[in-house]
Every structure is written in structure tokens, then in C-alpha cells.
Amino acid sequence: MGGKRVQVEHLIADPGAKVEGYLRVGELQDGTQIRIPLAIINGSRPGKTLYIQAASDGDELNGVAVVQHIIRAIDPSRLRGAIIAVPIVNVLAFQRGQQLNPIDNKKMNRCFPGRRDGTLSERIAYRLYNSAVKQADLCIDLHQGGAWRMIDEVRVRVGEGNRCYEESMELARVFGLGYILDKKGPDGQLARAAPQDGIPAIDPELGGGQGWDRRSIEKGIRGVMNVLKFYGMLPGEPEIPRRQVVVHDLKEIVVDRGGFLRFKVELYMLVKKGDVVAEVTDPFGNVIEEVRSPYDGVMWAQKPRPMAASGEAIAFIGTF
Numbered sequence: 001m002g003g004k005r006v007q008v009e010h011l012i013a014d015p016g017a018k019v020e021g022y023l024r025v026g027e028l029q030d031g032t033q034i035r036i037p038l039a040i041i042n043g044s045r046p047g048k049t050l051y052i053q054a055a056s057d058g059d060e061l062n063g064v065a066v067v068q069h070i071i072r073a074i075d076p077s078r079l080r081g082a083i084i085a086v087p088i089v090n091v092l093a094f095q096r097g098q099q100l101n102p103i104d105n106k107k108m109n110r111c112f113p114g115r116r117d118g119t120l121s122e123r124i125a126y127r128l129y130n131s132a133v134k135q136a137d138l139c140i141d142l143h144q145g146g147a148w149r150m151i152d153e154v155r156v157r158v159g160e161g162n163r164c165y166e167e168s169m170e171l172a173r174v175f176g177l178g179y180i181l182d183k184k185g186p187d188g189q190l191a192r193a194a195p196q197d198g199i200p201a202i203d204p205e206l207g208g209g210q211g212w213d214r215r216s217i218e219k220g221i222r223g224v225m226n227v228l229k230f231y232g233m234l235p236g237e238p239e240i241p242r243r244q245v246v247v248h249d250l251k252e253i254v255v256d257r258g259g260f261l262r263f264k265v266e267l268y269m270l271v272k273k274g275d276v277v278a279e280v281t282d283p284f285g286n287v288i289e290e291v292r293s294p295y296d297g298v299m300w301a302q303k304p305r306p307m308a309a310s311g312e313a314i315a316f317i318g319t320f
């Protein structure tokens, strides 16, 4: 698209125009409108259409900053094709600073492609999917590891049998965070639903934590710019790392003893089976357990607070 009018429900962008508005997706019990912000950047010349969204989990803010940057930075007169961008998908969860929609307690990323007559989350998914995602040639759903500390990585959720598998893997490589999880995801993920309709899709995970992490946001912006350049939507050369690590699973590391955690392995570091990844101490600081990795892999994510009870997961290892 681009080079011709792009329309998402009542929002219409002519070639060369940038339009910002809200989709009205329902009402709260007092009649307050529930509105999803959505922008269309329509290039003056034809090209691909990119759909990008953030805050599908309402407490994942890094992607919001990436989408805001893209909406402000891209000049439609230089763009080929169009960008449809949703900075906040799960608006009610976002208000509360939590992952799940408080009305139906659903995780938005289990609701795609949505249901017209479903719960509020399913209705929002339905509207976004049918009004916006289906127009796209490429789909990016920005996430992060919630409050956990996590590496910057891109997930491909379709599984090898899908007709869009190769194209989704290419999109992940082009986004270029250097680390890819290639593992079929659960039903209802946008990055699984869109490829069923022939739209390559990825789920970049921009670190983790609360608030805005400048480094993860910058990597996310570079990733989107890489996509725009690689697929001919913007001039310029993408900056894609020559070597990228691909893992196929994330395995939990669980503690036997409860107490305080001292990690011995930092994020991104390679771990060998049997390596001590953390120590557990009692309330006096005495070491009571050395936690060893049962796997070879990459230190992918760590519990944000340095405490755990018996049987709790304290880290995830990306395995090959």
C-alpha cells in the first residue's frame, strides 16, 4: 500500500499524510469510552504495509517508546508504503500498570485473532486484527520480559510447518537484536495468528523491567528502522549483525532452598551444563545452595527481585 489511501475504520490517510486518532472499542460501566490510539503514516509512493503494536501486555512500556518514536520520526514523503502503528493495545491494563486486562483478566496475547462477540480483550483483538493487521504485509508485536531482567531478543512463534515460517525468520534476522527464539507459541499469540493469514510476524522482546530502558528502546528503534530499510520502505542500509544466536527453548532454573540470590552469571553469558549460576543464602548471608544449570545455553532472563522460595524459578536459559 501507500501511493493510495489507507483506511482503518474511520481513520483515513491519503498518500503523503500522517493521521492520529482512536478506535472506540467499547465502554466501561459508567459509559466511559474505551479508546485505542492508532496512527497511520501513509507514504507518497507505493510499497509494503507494516503493522506495529506495543503494550499488548499493559506493563510493557519499552515498545510504547519505540512506537512513539517511529510515529514522530518517519516523514511520509520519504516513505514507500504505509505504517499502521498502535502505541498502546491493552489500554485498561496499561492504566493499572499491569499485564492483564482488569475487566476480563485475559492476556491479550492469547486472544488473537479475536472474537467479535467475545470478552473485551477478544473484541479489541478482533477489531485490531480485522481492521488493521490484515491489511499488512509485515507484523511486529513489541513485548518485553515483563518486570524480569531479560536480554533483548526476537521471537518467532509460528513453528517450522507454517507457510510464513521462513519469512518470519527473515523478519526476525532483519530486526537484528542478535538473539532469536524460534519456538512455536501458544494459541492466540499475534505472532502466531498473523502468519496463518500469510503475514510474516515477529514478537521482539525489548529487555525487561519497569519504566523505560533507554538501551532496549534504542535497539527496538534500530530494529524497526532495519525492517523499513530492508523491505524497501525507507532508503538506507539496515544494520544487521552478521552472526545471530538462535535458541529453540527457554528452560527454567529452579531453586531447592529458599533465600536470597547472588547470580554468578550475567545476562547474555554462555552457560555450560553444571555451571554454578547462582548462590542462595539464608537471612544471615550464609550460602546454603549452589544452583547449577542443568543445560548448555545462554543466560536469557533473571528474576528481578533477589529472593526466591523453594521451587521458584530464578532464571531462564535459552537452549540450542
Ligand SMILES: [Zn+2]
Pocket: 056, 057, 060, 142, 143, 144, 146
Ligand atoms: Zn509481553
